[in-house]
Amino acid sequence: MALALLGTMCAVLPPALSAQGEAPDAIKVAPASPVQGDTLIVIVAAPPPAAVRVRFDGDAVPVFSLPDGQRRVLIGTTPDVATGGHTLSVTVTEGTKAPQHYSQTVRVRSGHFGVRSLTLPPGTMDLVSTKNLDTEWRAIGPVLARRTPVAYWSGPFQAPSTAPIDSPYGVESVYNGHREWWHQGADFAGAEGDPVVAVNAGVVALAQNLPLGGNTVVLDHGQGVLSEFIHLSSFTVHPGDRVARGALIGRIGATGLVTGPSLHWGLYVNGRWVNPLFWLDPHPGLTS
Ligand SMILES: [Zn+2]
Incomplete structure (x- = not known):
């Protein structure tokens, strides 16, 4: 499932998917187009015991729980994170069901540092x-x-x-x-x-x-x-x-x-x- 809703503050899964039983009903990503140095915030509405894995350009990022059961991932960007497109992928596994995979491109803009x-x-x-x-x-x-x-x-x-x-x-x-x-x-x-x-x-x-x-x-x-x-x-x-x-x-x-x-x-x-x-x-x- 490719999400391409750049230009909005959040990329939310279409309602059709969110209505599919145990499937995560939303993945929110902000800022939509971060500047180098910004912190990318990913909120996944998949409470425990669902297992959530998130990768940024293939590297695993720690997933933490919020008090309301949602999962939060914070991805730091720096001047070393190249400008342009990066791949954010989310995998949600619930029980014995087949894992659900989502990915989207996050475009990082230059910080124009001196x-x-x-x-x-x-x-x-x-x-x-x-x-x-x-x-x-x-x-x-x-x-x-x-x-x-x-x-x-x-x-x-x-x-x-x-x-x-x-x-x-x-x-x-x-x-x-x-x-x-x-x-x-x-x-x-x-x-x-x-x-x-x-x-x-x-x-x-x-x-x-x-x-x-x-x-x-x-x-x-x-x-x-x-x-x-x-x-x-x-x-x-x-x-x-x-x-x-x-x-x-x-x-x-x-x-x-x-x-x-x-x-x-x-x-x-x-x-x-x-x-x-x-x-x-x-x-x-x-x-x-
Ligand atoms: Zn200093």
């Missing part, structure tokens, strides 16, 4: 050593692998700082003349000591000093969604703490690989660093 040049003090780039990268990954890797089944968040996210954003998501970063990586979050140009608040509810998954991130806090919002806050001067939370949206978690600083006081907020969605600003807006099935 380039930023950063000049770091001499010696700072020495921080980017194999040893430090290894230390960083040993701490962060297992945390980013968390796939907590429940969603702690509700409603739109809020910015972690009232400071203006001086470096947006997705831009290519050139450090001291060397092109490195695209920017995996948004930077807030606050002053040393300014408050940093939880962007939404979650559990503190990590709060420690790291070679590159400096003082780092990671919040697990559940269902494969995690926020990272780095370069803090201090943090006020500990692993395992439950935090509410807007709660103080730390203060802006200049620790780790950074040119001065700055807050970096990264949002990780099931394996990809997405544009966190997408989550500030209401999106049906996600933040509204």
Whole structure:
């Protein structure tokens, strides 16, 4: 079954199919044509015990349950996700019945990201050593692998700082003349000591000093969604703490690989660093 309803916010199975007994009556996909960095939201109206499998370009994506029994899949897109058509496929298996397969093409549009040049003090780039990268990954890797089944968040996210954003998501970063990586979050140009608040509810998954991130806090919002806050001067939370949206978690600083006081907020969605600003807006099935 090919669904080709591009241009609408949702692609919904025709009523004829939805009326077929145990068949899933709807698959909703939004945004219909995401921009690189957006989070693709797939809602499948097939409550347990139906088994739901979702693939994006052939790669399996985690499927979680909503309180009403619907299933939700969140697929992060990034500047590395090519513009143009991608294949989203859904398979629903109920009992001993033959699996039902659905697929549609999702067209990803360019984020038109620019380039930023950063000049770091001499010696700072020495921080980017194999040893430090290894230390960083040993701490962060297992945390980013968390796939907590429940969603702690509700409603739109809020910015972690009232400071203006001086470096947006997705831009290519050139450090001291060397092109490195695209920017995996948004930077807030606050002053040393300014408050940093939880962007939404979650559990503190990590709060420690790291070679590159400096003082780092990671919040697990559940269902494969995690926020990272780095370069803090201090943090006020500990692993395992439950935090509410807007709660103080730390203060802006200049620790780790950074040119001065700055807050970096990264949002990780099931394996990809997405544009966190997408989550500030209401999106049906996600933040509204
Ligand atoms: Zn940053």
